Amino acid sequence: MFSSISGQLSNMFRRSSFRPEDNNVNVNTPINFIRSTESCKGEGVPVYGGKDFYLSPREAQDVDNYLRILEKKKQMEPDFLRGRAVEPRMRELLVDWVLNVCAVQIKCSQEAWTLTINLTDRCCVLMDVNKSNYQLIAVTCLYIALKYEEVVVPHIKDIAYFGGRQCTSENVLATELQVLKALKFNLHFAYPCHFLRKLRAFAQLPSDDTKKVYALAQLFADCGMIVYHTSQWLPSELAVGSYSLSCFVLGVTFNDYLFKASNKTAAEIEKLAVGVAAAVMRVRKSGQCKSVAQKYRNSSIIHNYNNIQQTLIKFMEKSKPALSSTIC
Template sequence: MNLENRAETREVSGVRITRARAKTLGSSTGILQSSRPSFKQEQKRGILANAKRAALDENKTSAAGAAGFEHKRRAVLKEVTNILCDNVHVNHVRAAKSQNAKHIKKAPAKKSKEVVLDENVKVPMFQKDVKAELAKELSKIRVGESLKLTDLSKQINEGTVNQSLSPSLVNVGDLHPIVETSENPDECIGTSKEDMDCEKPGGASCTGIVDIDSKLKDPQACIPYANDIFKNVRILELDRRPSTNYMETLQQDITPNMRGILIDWLVEVSEEYKLAADTLYLTVNLIDRFLSQNYIEKQRLQLLGVTCMLIASKYEEICAPRVEEFCFITDNTYTKEEVLKMESRVLNLLHFQFSVPTVKPFLRRFIQAAQVSYTESSIELEFLANYLAELTLIEYSFLKFLPSLTAASSIFLARWTLNPSDHPWNPTLEHYTNYKASELKTTVLALEDLQRNTSGCSLNAIREKYRQRKFKFVATLTPKDPVGSLFKD
C-alpha cells in the first residue's frame, strides 16, 4: 500500500491501522470505505491496539536493556549524592573557619547507608536530613570551642596554664577577652577590646554612661532622632555664629557696655510680655549677627533691639506681641513704619535664617543628662543652670565661646554650687556634651566671675529675675569653694 492510500485509510477509520489489520482488510481503499466499522467497534479496536503496543514496548524494554536502565538510574542518583556531599563539606569548612576552628579537628564524615528502592536497584542515600546533621555538628563545635577557650583563658589569667601545651594548639591572641566580674553585680572590673557595654539595671553601662532617652515618653522629644539632631546642631553652631570681634573691627559708635544695657532692658521686656526663654536667646543672636555685618548708630540701637525681639517672637511664640506694643514699650520713640522698615532690613541681611542653635537647646539636653545622677529631678539645678547661662547674654566677651560650651559650663558650675562634695562631671555628661572637664576650665572660671559679680556689674535685670521665689532664689547662691580647685591637676 502506498503512502497516500495509508493516509486516506487513517483519516477514514479514525483508528490506527497496523500491518496485520491492513493485510486483513485488503489493500484497496474501497473495501475500507464500504466496510466501515461502527463507533463501538472502533473504540474497542483502539483499546486493543493500545494494549498490544504497550505490551510490545514493555517487551522491547525488558529485552533490550534492563541492566543499562538500572545503570543510568544509579548513575544519576550517585551524582546527586556526590553534589550534596561536596556542599556539606564546603559549608562545614566555612562554618569551622568562622568559629576560629584553627585547632579543631575535622569530624569524620558519616557513612551512608544503602536504601532498597526496588528488588534490583539499590541507591546510596544519607540516613538523616543533611541540614539537620550539619546544624547539630555546628552546635557541638560551638559549645566545645567556647568551653575550651574559657578554660584556657581562666588558666592564663590565673597563671596556671600548662606551659607544655603546643603553640599550634593554644594561641593566646585568638582567645576572646573575658570580662571579669566582682562580687558586686553592679560593678564592672574589665571590658573587652570592642568596648562591649554590659547593661546595668538602671540603664547604665560598664563605662558609666546612662541612656537619657530610654525612659522618655514625650513624642515631641524625637527620641529615635535625638542623637542625630544634636550632631547636626553641633555643626550649625559653627556655621551661623556671630563675629567675636565686631565691636573692634566694624562698630565705631557703640560699645560693649551699650550692648549690655540693651540686652538687660530686653530681659525686662521679655518678662513684661511673658516671652519664652528661646525668644530672648534668639533675639540676642539676631542682634549680634546683624551688628557683625552692618554698621549702626547708637541712636538706632534700641530700634534694632525691639525689631529683633519682634522677629524672634514671630518665630518662637504662639501669640507674638503686635508691632504697636513694641513701639509702646519704647515710649513711642520709634514709629510703626520705622520698626517695619528695620524688620525688612534685618530679614534680608540675615537671609531669613532663624533656625540657629543658641545656648537654650543645648542647655535642655545637658540638664537632662545631669539629672540622671539624682534619684529625683532637681528643679533647683535646672533654675541655677538657666540663671548662669542667661548671665552670659549680657557679656560681649562670651561671644568667643560656642553655645554648647557655655551650656556645658553652666551645668558644671551649677552642680558644683549645689554639691561641692562631689565632682560635677561624670561619663554621662562627658558623652552627651562631647566635652571633657579639662576643656571647660576657661569658660567655667569666667562664668564663676559672673556668678560672684567680681567686676561689680550694675546690670541687675537677670539677677532680680532669679531672686524670685518661683526660681528658688538661685541668684543668691554661690560656690562655697572656688571651682578652680578642680582644675589644679
C-alpha cells in the first residue's frame, strides 16, 4: 500500500484535466483526490439523511447548516493562550490526560471528550486559570460534559478520583458553578465527529474500507484536538483535513462527492491535510502524549502505525515548505 507513495505524492495536489459535466463539482480538484463521475455510475448519488438516518435529507441539511453557523460563532480567538498562565505545551499534556481518562478509564463518547476540551479551553480565557487549578477545571468540565452528553454518568466521587487530592467532590461542585456562570450556561458546540460522519456518508466505499478510513480519520482528529495549533481550527476544517489525509494514507480516492461535501477548494484541502499530518507527527514524537495510541490499541489501524508514520513523513517532505513552516 505504501510502496507507490513517491509517485502518488508528486501528483497529489495537481489540478485534474477532468472537466465534469456537473457544474456543482469543483474542477480544480487534485487529481489523486477525486475520481470522475463515470466511476460512480451505478452507485447512486449519496444523500445525507433518510434511510438509516434519524432525520430526513432536508432536516439533515438544516442541521448541517446550523452546525456550520455554530462553529464559526464559537470559534476561539487565534492563539488564545497568549499571555496566560497556561502554556500551549501544558495544554497538550492536559488534553492528552483528559483523553486517557475519557477513552481508557471511563470509555465515554467522542462527543463528551470533545466537549470537555471545548469547555476547558474557554475557561482558560474566561476564568483565572493557572497551574494550580488547571486540572481541577478540566475535571469539572469533564463532569459537566458527561452530564450533558452521556446517558449514564459516573458518580462525582469517581470523577474527582481521577484528579488526585486537589479534586474532591466538594471542590468539583463549587468549581462547576463557577464554570457554568463563566460560560453563561452555553454548552452547545459543533464537534469534528459531526462533520466526519457526514463525510463518511459520501465516501461511496465498501463497508470495510469505510470503517478503516473513518477510524483513521478519527485518530487524526484526536491528534488535532491535542495539538494547540490545530485545536484552534473550525471543527469542519479539522474533519476535512483528517478525512482527506486518511483517504491518502489508505490509498482511497477522495471522490467528487466528498469534495463537494467538504465545501473546500483544492488548495484549502491541501493546507488542512498538511496541518493534520504535522499534528499527528507532533503527537507521535512526543514521549508524553500516548493516550491516542492507548485509545486505538485494539484497532487494526494501530498495528500499522509505524507504516502510517513513514507515509506521513514522506508526505510532509513532499509538501510545500511554506505550508509546513506554519504548523506547530
